[in-house]
Amino acid sequence: MPLNAEVTSLPGATIYLDGQAVGQTDDTGGFILPAVSPGSHKLRITSIGHTPLETKITGQIAPQTLDFTLEGESVVTGEALVTASRASDRTATAYSNLSREDLDKRNFAQDLPYLLDQTPSVVVTSDAGAGVGYTDIRIRGTSNTGINMTINGVPLNDPESRGAFLVNLPDLASSVSSLQVQRGVGTSQNGGAAFGASINISTLDVRREAYAETQNAYGSFNTWKNNVQFGTGLLGGHFTVDGRLSRIATDGYMNRAESDLKSYYLAAGYQAKNTLVKFITFSGREKTYQAWNGVPEPALTGNRDLLQTYVDNGELSTTDAERVLQEGRRYSYYTYDNQTDNYQQNHYQLHLSQGLGQDWNIGAALHLTRGFGYYESFRANRRFSAYGLPNVVLGNQTISRTDLVDQKWLDNYFYGGTFALNYQPKNNDKFEATLGGAVNRFDNDHYGEIIWARYASTSNIRQRYYANEAAKSDYNTYARATWQVLPRLGVYGDLQLRHIDYSIDGVEDDQNDVTTRANYTFFNPKAGATFSLAEGQQLYASFAVGQREPVRADFTDRPAGDQSAKPERLEDFEAGYRLNLSDLNLLTPRTALRLEANYFYMNYRNQLVATGQLNDVGTALRTNVARSYRTGLELTGFVSADDKISLSSTLTLSRNRILDYRDVSYDEEFNPVVAAEGRTTTISYSPSAVSAHTLEGQPLKGMRLALLYKTVSRQYLDNSASEARSIQPYQVLDFRVRYALGPTFMKEIELALLVNNVFNREYAANGYTYGYLGASGQQETFNWYYPQATRNFLVSVGLKL
Template sequence: MFNFHTLSGAAILLLLGHSAWAQGPVSGTITDARSGQALPGATISLDGAAAAVTDASGTFSLPAVAAGPHELRVSFVGYQATTRRVAGQPDAQQLSLSLQPADVLTGEAVVTATRANERTATAYVNLSREELEQRNFGQDIPYLLDQTPSVIVSSDAGAGVGYTGLRIRGTDITGINVTINGVPLNDAESHGAFFVNTPDLASSVQDIQVQRGVGTSTNGGAAFGASLNIRTLSVNRDPYAESQNTYGSFNTWRNSVSFGTGLVGGKFTFDGRLSRISSDGYIDRAASDLKSYYFAAGYQQKNTMLKFVTFAGREKTYQAWDGVPEAVANGDRAALEKYIAFNYFEGADAENLRSAGRRYNVYTYDNQVDHYQQNHYQLHLSQGLGRSWNLGGALHLTRGFGYYEQFRPDNKLANYGLPPVVLGTAPNTVTITRSDLIRRKWLDNYFYGATYALNYQAPDNDRLSATLGGGWNRYAGDHFGEVIWARYASTSSIRQRYYFNDARKTDFNVFAKATYQLLPRLGLFGDLQLRTIDYRIEGADDDQRNVTTRADYTFFNPKAGLTFALTDDQQLYGSFAVGQREPVRSDFTDRPADDRARAERLHDFEAGYRFRLARPVAGFSALRGEVNYFYMDYRNQLVATGQLNDVGTALRTNVPSSYRTGVELSAAATVGAERLTLSSTLTLSRNRLRRFQETVYVYDQDYNILETQQFDRRNADISYSPAVVSASTLEGQPLKDLRVALLYKTVGRQYLDNSASAARSLKAYQVADLRVRYTLKPAFLRELEFSLLVANLFNQRYAASGYTYAGLYQLADERLVFNFVNPQAPRHFLASVGVKF
């Protein structure tokens, strides 16, 4: 098993080339070109890799820059990035650089309004474009976040292409608020954000901020575990063209071309991208065919920016949602035979189970696919109003439509509103009530609205900053099903529609937030949000039940925090925030009208210490770290307790009291002007339901309920919430243009339900990846890069997600538990060639 000694050995290998190059110090000061004030927190990159961060006085130091030419880049949110050519030499070099405020940033006023900073007293991580480029091999966005604190990622197909899962602090994507340029991405009904619908979006992203906990007020659904604030490309003043081409295991391909005109006539910019990603997937038949585009056109004049952004994705993925029976994944032949016997598998289906192994997929119909397209349109206006004010606004429209197709053997015709088929003549008639058929379940929706933010910054000082922002959003979606083929068609017509319901949801929010520097070292933060929701459903669901619903909610979410600067490099912070969210669609459609789920409420306490040293300390050229404590206290959290409705659908139930608490540790150290960097995160947490009643059904072999058992559970572990999560990256530069990184991830045991039963859990796992990048800058190109990712380097057999049937099954006086897991691919690779003009 991979361990710390292996990591230490890798560090020694990466250091071999360290002394081979002459080195010299480079230091400098970064200021605002308009006011002359220092810019603390600006990022200094050397040859595309983050190397230092300016301290409170705006200074930085790179004590050992290798001989030869280098590109030094300075970036800071809200300012135009600047580059400078430097050459490593024995003599000290002192730079003085000024950054111009950015006149054009995609929705910058709105993006800034929903982002955290060091004065908002909360836990967050910023990922720059350079960092995203280093991690991007065409996998889904969650995989680019894998090394950030408290994150767990998974893939249905096993290798990061297609449907992927993301959890932060044990909370899945339905509790993670996601915005793109301040516009909500989460589905208004399910609360999910499906990154498969925006493939290769990372290639058009400027940066991502991950806020953990409730965070600051934002647009869209509530952040119950975290929020992702994604900003697409800002203005590139110089023209460019790029191409990324990747090939890897499981016949995975990624082809992407991007371009930008730079500033045309000093006022106009145009950027675009076309991408295609395809993969056979690790799981059998779990193929993906993903296509996407991005286009932005901007206009600027003095303090005015107008920008139109559109991006879209079209995905066709073979379904791998059902996972793999645990007995198959573990190679347990005895348990597998019991599973086959209990479920009456025979013939080709039984042979598929016995022979497929970890790559098993229950579906064999050749078009068992999910086929969906999502188009996004955004129009952003940013207007400067003197030195202290700026106003931002955005109009947006998201158009989504598509279906998933299923082959359904031996289904009752009555379930599709069809009468029996009578063959023959009396008295020799045969009545057919069941038929094999193929159905499609459609979703056809529109999501549109407006967001805005009015920002204030006190002139000539930074003591007070304030924002008034919010948004109005409207969702309209049709849900319906069609039978497109049946062996016995009865009275059906072409595309027989067997259910239909439509949903309408209006979401309005307004927030006011401010930071105030009360004393030179003491800062205050306040944030108040009012959110109202009007949700309606009319019609019948796929089980023919009437799901007509009307629900209204009003939430008031206050937040407050304190920051205290121990020194220019060290800070203490603490905050309290309230988050509330409405139930998701299934909580309405699956429950009877007289037993409606209640809204959830979260009280989030955060406290921490962070430091950032940009000057040399004890042999390190840069050193930073953070310790964050969190206590998330839930009221009426909705969880699975085993309860079913009258047609056997699993229900989520409000649990009166539950909590998550823990500590998140993160640190990063750089040795010798980013020649060797080590970053690491560790989360230790306790996640408990204080008390709830678990319902367990016992079934016979025909799935009839034999009995129902009730268990009082106290202090039970919350499902999918491991007590330990860690991530480490060791990266070095053994040769001038070669960077090698070793990434290591550990995840503790995850329970598949809330019973805290080891029999219904995923084992802890450790997985390592190797990343290599070799960059050339020939005279005829801006950059030529060859990169390689070897994932699951030590060939671990593990599953990152799964589920369990909410019951026990009786077979020959033996009770069985059926778990299903999503096995992740063994050792595999992705190799990429990137060209920049």
């Protein structure tokens, strides 16, 4: 029988049972808790602006009526600071919320993208093959350069490359209090525009009780994760201190693809009536062996004739080819023992949240990100002239080439401020509004040094052979409002104005002058409406414009002086239907049911799409296409019974097309020689079908078993839509078990096991391609892939004191 709980006049409060989110209160504050087995259970109720309530309940056969009251916070909570950038049912956009509990049950040692693998339209990949080190995420076919990421409202994406390199923040997920993934343009965010999605991360939760925790994991490929976390709770009613130390290390699935990752997180907060001040610093240091080259296609197929083609055209040496045959799909292109990427990123954030009377509050932040590091490479048989050095003359012999080791450095500062003024009336929630914005500056030095050479010519140790400086200023302001016009009809509006100034001065590693001057002003309007069909049923529709500037590589990887890369424009239409019967009396008490169908049409002008080629640091080369679009249907569903078994599923079916695309052929010097007739073709790296399914059960109290199934259809490596240049479709099944014990001497002991790729599939999740007229005089194609690990496991032990 159900337990009937009521949170008086507080709709939208989240209900957790034994750490699992089981629903939200309805418009009257009521909630039907799923039938609860006999014994003691932990109930937690949370709502922004209120003190979380935690209590124990006892499951009984007879129904019970439980009345709870959440006390209002005396201060604006940390979560209120990120409310300005979060979507809700009123903003008419497609989004997914993940709580701390959701992330914790997925968090073993893998990077954050792998924790999001079961969310709609997501495809993840790992250079080293096992989810540790350099990982990547695509949403609706868009790479992370088109995914806006923020931490506590502060931009995380690199302002130049637009990528968010989460390898620099290992174990970040252990400090996340909540996370939202918005698909499409979504709401206005600080930083660059979202062209496929945005990921909004918050670490601002205030934990009022003291705690100490540790998680220790070990798994395949000598993978280790160790962390310790602590918090003082609320001291003297005003102060909190929280911290974390983490280390993750692995040999990697690919040969010579090890990672050594370290990080810390420290937050100190002060709160008084209507005021919250919080200083946060977190940092990550990574050392990873370079695995960004991937493996040539013959390493996957074993095709010796194709392997010989790579040798004949100079793509592999005979020694490389022998190693391909020996190492197979775990082949690593590099053999130099310190072919590594070394980078450290330090973040500092100072947040203020201030209540301004009953209905207003303001959130503001100052931030500084300091990044520095290099990657080191062995270069064989390089011309002295490529490094600005004269040839070496020994007697009558002139030496024009040498082996050497170089380091390519980045040294940068990103700093600025953000603010959001929120109008959130406590006695009337029909109208809410936010005025926000940010001013940010990025300064980045790029330079290269020779640290060793077989023949040094006139160079000295740490001879600098190229240098350029980049500076980027970014200003934006936005205004957003939701208005419940009628009891069933709500409208939403969002206007953003953004200005960018960008400059580069100096030469790049190929000795080309990359001096660049670019500035842009973008106006990005958004509007939407929601209509309540009945209790628990909603229709919504929205239209949004997103515009963004080219990234650094779009300027520097072109001929000197070529600044023809154009900014991109996206017009995004979203419409959908939501059904949530979990909190209503429309189902049996044992059942929860949530469904959503979202249609999207994303119309691009001058979209920058991947050509399939990479530059020398693994960045995808891109080109503008005049007209392209993505359209599709995202279906998500969740059903649970008696908290004993649940099924969540998501399926995305999409069509991703470039109109009037002209495929270009190249000669052996990569000069264009043939442009094909224009035709409609598929956008690279855009699967037409992606699905994810999680079946979870609780056979014993405290034990949860889960099967996680992922499918991704064919992805093309370039825009030719040729199966010869594509990633084969794949399906992967993972298994997870977590067992929590509550001994008398500590809060919890949790034992967990994750088995990835249960069926031992051999598949690749990413790759790249290029081609030219080869030695045979015929057009040759060279595909490289990133194989993912076969069956592997991770086990963990978590302690909460």
